[in-house]
Amino acid sequence: MKKLSKLIRSRELPVFFALALVYFGTGFANPQFFTVTVVNDIFLGVAIVAVLAVAQTFVLVMRHIDLSVGSVIGFTAFMIGDLSSQGYPLIVVLSAALLIGAAVGAVNGYLVAYLRLPSLVVTLATMYVVRGIFNEVAKGQTIVESDVPEELNWLGLNRFFGVPYLFIIGIILMLVAGFVMYRVRAARDLYAIGSNAAAAELVGIPVNRRVFFAFLATGAISGLAGAVMLARFNSASTNSGLGLELVVIAACVVGGVTIAGGAGTVYGAVIGAILLQEILLAIGALGIPQFWQLAVNGILIIAAIGLDRYLSTRVKSTSIMGNK
């Protein structure tokens, strides 16, 4: 009984209902929406944003934000292609991507945790710097299909019992992260920090260290996500990942991970990402011009934050991140 009431009051449930509503609503209007192809299109399309949304959840629950992920994923997608075309083995290439992401995450984490700088400003700056370094390294080159490691190419094209491998990667990451954030104390501390950083400090949580490692993890995962991006598109250019950070944050917000911190789960973030992707396809299936897609996304995000405000007992917002 207690479990049931907990489920009903969860933040993910309304999003899940929206997901089902859009699916069946569109399906009844256009039965072709019920085909396996559509589901696969949704799964394949959502993989990149899902992985990044899981990573972003770590920082969002702490009432922080990481805007540098779009630059990081673009950079590592390029580097993976570039290095493997020079003949480096896949494991070396992926380690390099992980290291790049972790390095950016460490810089963000150090500046936010130990120098106590606002994460919005810090990650906005590293977003520019990483994109600049990326462009400087790439010198206008693009990664084409022949540069992409075979294994990634295979991952991007193939399915496991009909489910795209890239989506499975996202789901595994979500399950692992979800378990860690529910069971592991250090990860649960992130929620405490997001609810009230001063109180978290007083009860003995090493706030600085937690913030640092959360940013490190977000950076590292976003770095590795470059492999997913390369596998998905089979190409990378200096525009890769441009503006992706806002899409990712939108997915998290729709999925109930609030900007105000202290609430939301990685499951919600992934469901939010799926919902956005599903609506993209539903618009096509319903015969609405594709041009409406972005506007509908915007309305959806407003609805999500409005619903969150209505469901929670928070007082009116007096800061950009919202109040507790």
Added chain:
Amino acid sequence: MANFSLPKIQLSWDKGVVLFLVLAIFIGSFSSEYFATASNLSFVIASIAEIAIIATAMTYLIIAGEIDLSVASMMSLSSASIGFAFREGLPFEIAILIGLAVGLAAGLFNGILVTFFGLPSLAVTIATLALYRGLCWVLLENKPVNQLPEFWISLGFRNIPNTFLPWSTIPLVILAAAAWVVLHHTKTGRWVFAIGINPEAAKFSGVPVNRVKLGLFAYSGLMSGVAGVIYTLRFASASPDGGVGYELSVIAAVLFGGVAIAGGVGTMWGVLAAVVSLGVMRSGLQLVGFSANALLIVSGGLLLISVILPKVTEFVRIRNSRASTPKIKQKNEEKKYE
């Protein structure tokens, strides 16, 4: 004590930005013979006009403790509305008015969501960033409007007669001067600072917090609308994908200009100097053969320095006061900076 010393640090940062601007112009004119030419200066001013006009409104919002990420989308929506209205057969002058009204309405919508519904502005404006950009696509689809009247387009690329100043200098100077005077020399300006420092306290002191915030969001929308008009004329075209990513350039310039993201601190001249320096730097770097990437790295680096430097100054001051102040007082001092 901190009350007196804190603004001093910020002030010195603003002066630093102005100094930086002078330095950038100085170095620029030495490193390339083309830098101080009339045509280059005209180009620099034209290239910063939109960002500068939006930045004046963003300065108010960030000082008041809010943020608006939808400015670039509002600018583009204003431009798209102008193109749409003109394509539908309205006179261009009316289309411009519609563009301004659309910007104002978009800003008001942001403001209503933030003040009446109490939603956090960061999330709201991420949503409307998508919504307004989406409406640009809905209005124009993928067909940009290019056949604009000759007279208006010539305003976009010609200079004011007998000067090297582009026409956009006129609205830029007027709007910047007005923003400056209102922020630093009127009651409304003081209200904005009061709200940014402590909205609760401001409310109890009789400041109409919600009304001021609503006004600021509307102002931000209107300025984005003005920028949209200038943008349309400058590129002689209204397209749905104009100015993507401008919002982050605007915010970076405002923060580089010494406005604290936490609110309550900042000056208009710091911001204006920052916008101009970034424009001058871009031009200078390009003229001596640096790529646009170098500018990305440099502006990111400057943004970081602009937040790190005040911290270092504080740190040094705490260190210095350690020798002379008793232990307990020290502890309190340190707390204030956390």
